[in-house]
Amino acid sequence: MVKEEKYPNPCNMRQLLHRLSNNVHIQLDASRLVEQTLERNQGTLNDRGALCISTGKFTGRSPKDRFIVKDETTAAAVDWGDINIPLSSEVFDNLLEKMTGFVEGKELWKRHCHAGADPAYRINVTVINTTPWANLFCHHLFIDPTATALNDFEPEWLIFQVPEFLADPLIDGTRQENFSIINFSKKMILIGGTAYTGEMKKGIFSVLNFLLPQHGVLPMHCSANEGSNGDVALFFGLSGTGKTTLSADPTRKLIGDDEHGWSQDLIFNFEGGCYAKCINLHADKEPQIYAAIRPGSLLENTRFFDGTNIVNYSDSSITENTRAAYPIAYIDQAKIPSIGNTPSNIFFLTCDAFGVLPPIAKLTTAQAMYHFLSGYTAKVAGTEIGITEPQTTFSACFGKVFLPSHPTAYATLLGKKLEENPQVNVWLVNTGWTGGAYGAGERISLRYTRALIQAAISGQLQEAHFVKHPSFSVLVPQSCPGTPDSILNPRDTWADKEAYDKQADKLANLFIQNFEAYREEASEEIRQASPKLLAAMI
Template identity: 55%
Template sequence: MNSVDVSINLKELLSGQNIYTNLSVPGLVEKVLARHEGELTATGAVRATTGKYTGRSPKDKFIVEEESVKDKIAWGSINQPISVEVFDKLYNKVLQYLKDKDELFVFKGFAGADEKYRLPIQVINEYAWHNLFAHQLFIRPTENELTSHEAQFTVISAPNFKADPAVDGTQSETFIIVSFERRIVLIGGTEYAGEMKKSIFSVMNYLLPENGILPMHCSANVGAEGDVALFFGLSGTGKTTLSADPNRRLIGDDEHGWSNTGVFNVEGGCYAKCINLSREKEPQIFDAIRFGSVLENVILNDQTRQPDYDDNSLTENTRAAYPIQAIDNIVDPSVAGHPNTIIFLTADAFGVLPPISKLTKEQAMYHFLSGYTSKLAGTERGITSPQATFSTCFGSPFLPLPATVYAEMLGKKIDEHSVEVYLVNTGWTGGEYGVGSRMKLSYTRAMVQAALEGELTNVETTKGAYFGFDIPLHVPGVPDEVLLPAQTWEDKEAYAQKATELANKFKENFNKFTDVSEEIRTLGGPTV
């Protein structure tokens, strides 16, 4: 294989006089302001903008097709292959580009709060604000840990280096390339900081299963008795809101591993959406945005520098990055025991799914693979009625391995630890979007609380007609009639039609899982 020894080049890059390694938060903030990369806000946070890319660039994400991984990766539109030769040439170009910079910023730290399984990483940045982001999002080392730190994976981010697709073999000027043999993530042509966070999550989704650890795109918290809960759900389902419980301590809000000893946070911080943020609705997030935090694409008042969280003129995807220690009620370090309860969240705009259902192991694996929620009319151009959305394992853009690898691990762990699994619909009741109404948050909170406290373990249930769910007939604090969706619709025939329509969408989506057992397909899925 005609490849270059990239480790020498990297060592040369990091031996220059222009390197700032693990600067303090005040030191990084000073650099951000001195380099005019961002502004200081009235809250003390730094605000930066990301130019034309205000979100991830999934079509520009690649995995190097190396001998040791090519038979393991689930290649396709998400995991696009790129050759070793193309990677090496682009890698050398980026390093030469960075070598000529006056200043470079390096963060050395970890991914994975459990010391037995953590991955030592380093992040090399062209921008100081990106390095501040990395400092807050990943796990920060102690002084002793820093002296002996040896990175096992390196993220190199050069936003102002733009690829030439005709020469460099990319799809556009932007590229996010993972090399598992080189243990490098190469990012260029985009200023969106989230690419760094999600690329390391993708790396962990490849590495952790090799050690029998299930990586999960979920939030997690723990109760006073040590009982652990996991919350899976796509955007808009209420994952952040429902996992931020004042009576439970937060383990983490987005990425976790589940080992033979319990769960642990992959990250050391939070990357929270800011659109329409208020202290009334989400006080923990609102108050965490202070000195050292990073605001991304949030509009500021020109005079007061107060953030306007309702202004979406740059993007709906406004974000705040802050260390998890900025939240008061946390587990520190972010490690806990095995889950007692798993909550799958969906916002069903068809108004079909029950507000809460108990799932068997087979149903849990089916709905984990499905990863269903719905987009609403008006959220995207051209969407005039609710659209079913499926994201495998509630995180399909970040799964290098076949989805069934993760689902089978989940099923095994549910069995081993007798975990209760529930599907909670935070969407519509009494009709689809435009006819019915959104499920009351107070009802959803009551259902989740009852599930977490074990009040639904032996409750009387009825079998759902379209998906075979066990639907509780009584939940403290929730009117009985709300629990059975068909009863909340005035037009029962319309409910039957809509339920059949959604069931067929599930079946159509599930056809892509050709290697799933017939037991999962039949016992887990729709019954019509």
């Protein structure tokens, strides 16, 4: 357990918990929370026994309504702007008092839990909810303390989630009725006006992103698995890049699917469960997730086939962000406790709809820092109204919306980890297009991508001959077991080489433009890892 002097308790948390100590269900197990949800007509069981609920108006996070209290603790430490929106202590205190008065005397659910599988860096979190199914989510996504730990449990952070409480923006200082506010001085997260459970999970992730780097621990938005010999692989990637699919390997143990820390010599999961997207879920494509949806699991915002309680996973009429929450123990190959060694391989996944990047390439430390800062993927034409050609998406560190500090701080810490562990290989993996951009080329086969990743993990790819990509300067292997040599060099897959060069310059220029936001804070080493325009080299 993290000692009190490392993350001190706020002076008024104890008083608040005392005020909310009546009519409270404390530390209920999953089966009882499911029963209470059904008794209150707040959910329905599907044919496999999972609890299906609706989160109401909000089916995802609301980034513009996520605030951080700006005070002496955060004023100089937080990277303020569109991501980290400042809020005054006075506004926070007023909302806290209103929320407390709103729930006094009402039925509440309280849960003590941990965030962080490594006892050296975990924090104790107490959650107060107004519904049993929201408490069930916390049961799954956070780590349950042992009986001994519960006896000595001292809360270090409090999540106070009251979806029924609506703010008055004109009086309360919020943007609209819903809000999520982090107060680093008082060690509290207030959530009101939204029942979307992911706000709680990502609130604590943001807290750890602020606290852990102060102790040399790199927080990471990635999945992690482990081989039979203890080798660990990390998978970073934005939505649609294949992070969940590629990290789910029946021959390897799952450490975690979303949030991890890298300490001096360990990788550790922040969570005790998984929060998986289940739109278009199919038993053949994602058998581990499908099998995990069983009694005790929580399904959010799904619909049944008419006249049945069988979930129609292709139905996106409520949202495409349908989710399943379940304990990590529901995954057959899960590693518990969720801790592993320093990684042997790190994969940055990108779905490059421009058809420019190679299927796999090895990165230098500087390039790893640059691509970590970039966090690139692309949306394809036809996926959203108005998109007629590939659209770039950049999210620093593959999770910019969760970073309280400036992104270069995390990239620098990654570089330090790589320098301290030169045996770690970092790979850029394109799960997108080859032979042309989206609409002209073809999607890289998942079978080939799996073979490339397996070759990297096994060490076979180290034996290959590498050449530099002409624009991005990453090292491209010229052969790989289980993969045709003809697909490894992207320029060779284009019939029109001049068209490829123009497309490569277009993508490189987008990288360069995106990097301008970080150039001033970035080291010269990172700046030099920027791609070069081919037209300028002629």
